[in-house]
Amino acid sequence: MEPLRVLELYSGVGGMHQALRESCVPAQVVAAIDVNTVANEVYKYNFPHTLLLAKTIEGITLEEFDRLSFNMILMSPPCQPFTRIGLQGDKADPRTSSFLYILDILPRLQKLPKYIVLENVKGFEVSSTRDLFIQTIENCGFQYQEFLLSPTSLGIPNSRLRYFLVAKLQSDPLSFQAPGQVLMEFPKIGSENPQKHAGDAEKTVEPNIGLGDSTHCSGKKTILFKLETTKEIDRKHQQNSDLSVRMLKDFLEHDIDINQYFLPPKLLQRYALILDIVKPTCRRSTCFTKGYGSFIEGAGSVLQTSEDVQIENIYKSLSSLSEGEQIEKLLMLKLRYFTPKEIANLLGFPPEFGFPEKITMKQRYRLLGNSLNVHVVAKLIKTLFE
Structure with missing residues (x-):
């Protein structure tokens, strides 16, 4: 033709x-x-x-x-x-x-x-x-x-x-x-x-996964641990059990300096409750938006890189700790943002797809968030x- x-x-x-x-x-x-x-x-x-x-x-x-x-x-x-x-x-x-x-x-x-x-x-x-x-x-x-x-x-x-x-x-x-x-x-x-x-x-609706409400303790609103309904937990489990979907690890970069992608301590403590946390072995992640890397709520999943740490144990232990100790606990999860290249991989762009050096990290996230x-x-x- x-x-x-x-x-x-x-x-x-x-x-x-x-x-x-x-x-x-x-x-x-x-x-x-x-x-x-x-x-x-x-x-x-x-x-x-x-x-x-x-x-x-x-x-x-x-x-x-x-x-x-x-x-x-x-x-x-x-x-x-x-x-x-x-x-x-x-x-x-x-x-x-x-x-x-x-x-x-x-x-x-x-x-x-x-x-x-x-x-x-x-x-x-x-x-x-x-x-x-x-x-x-x-x-x-x-x-x-x-x-x-x-x-x-x-x-x-x-x-x-x-x-x-x-x-x-x-x-x-x-x-x-x-x-x-x-x-x-x-x-x-x-x-x-x-x-x-x-x-x-x-x-007809895209799943909203892993958002909870903060708990009230002595009338004071605090972020202590991740609250999820049984339905939300079941939905995550169901997605992670779908063997027709590949694991996230197939889309991750290796040999990169991941230090620049770790979530800052203060941000960790403030948004602990609403983070959508996934591991490399998960078969799910939420939609990445143009605000990823700048905003937390609804902007996309973050990756837990210390796979041997149980997330439930971390969250359950937070309630009795001071703010500093809470941050220390959350840092054990080694949570990081997905890199722009990893998001491009998930969006189906080929390995040779790239960005000119002068395009900033924020601009890369924004462009990919607007892509298909x-x-x-x-x-x-x-x-x-x-």
């Missing part, structure tokens, strides 16, 4: 480009577009031969889009307007304007692309922006399927539930199309097994062409 001419919108550090490579579909990225200067530095470092346009999408005219003569669009629009943590401004959020511009341009292109792949956060599927997107591609003649998928379904020990849509310009439905359903697993082409979809209540899982997108691209 003739190599596809691919337009990569909101290219970031190149997760979509990497997924396209991994899919082995013959293709050339004719242009990547992103306004983030730091992300563009990383993109250029990893894809030096790709035309990278450092400008807003609204700054590109219909004529310029036509000249690129692309037949596939890969895109991961800003997720902040739809995220559960944000204000959920949807179409009213200024960060949605570039995507609305794409929807305005799409039907007016001289030649419509044949394929579209889109990624966003869970929550996009219930937005009015999504409704407008669906209406636009339906009017253009696309057949499409929506998904909510996490890398754990590919054996990767990291929860990162995301919305995906694949679309193809054709009159016949896709072989795996399930009209009106958001599928919760990859299509089994030719399989008789029914797909799980977003109506299956037990699969390469393996998940690669499998969806393959599915679209099977």
Whole structure:
């Protein structure tokens, strides 16, 4: 087949480009577009031969889009307007304007692309922006399927539930199309097994793992030990017992100076209760966000490197100790942040993926927190062409 001419919108550090490579579909990225200067530095470092346009999408005219003569669009629009943590401004959020511009341009292109792949956060599927997107591609003649998928379904020990849509310009439905359903697993082409979809209540939310409430002692709120419900403990145990998922140790760096990644003592004591702690032998970790390394709550798991120390014993013994002694006990766990390279590994970036030296640690975490899982997108691209 003739190599596809691919337009990569909101290219970031190149997760979509990497997924396209991994899919082995013959293709050339004719242009990547992103306004983030730091992300563009990383993109250029990893894809030096790709035309990278450092400008807003609204700054590109219909004529310029036509000249690129692309037949596939890969895109991961800003997720902040739809995220559960944000204000959920949807179409009213200024960060949605570039995507609305794409929807305005799409039907007016001289030649419509044949394929579209889109990624966003869970929550996009219930937005009015999504409704407008669906209406636009339906009017253009696309057949499409929506998904909510996490890398754990590919054996990767990291929860990162995301919305995906694949679309193809054709009159016949896709072989795996399930009209009106958001599928919760990859299509089994030719399989008789029914797909799980977003109506299956037990699969619609990403697990929130390991958060507890601080205890009250003599009316004073203190962080003494990790409180978890039986349900939370069971869920962790269940995830760690799933042999179809690999262990975290397969994704860790070796021969690195880990001292710079250890959690500072004061931070340890202050946030002891809400840390999501995993060991190298665990088969789970929570979603890493752009605030990882700067924030604790909900930003991602931390790694216990002293595997012979029992975490329960440490936490149970804290209540009778002074603040200094508590810190001393917690330091025995040798808790550290995952390195940017380890997070990139969990996100499916290949070993040769890297950062220019001038990109700071904070910037690396931020860029990866905004990225996507390469393996998940690669499998969806393959599915679209099977």
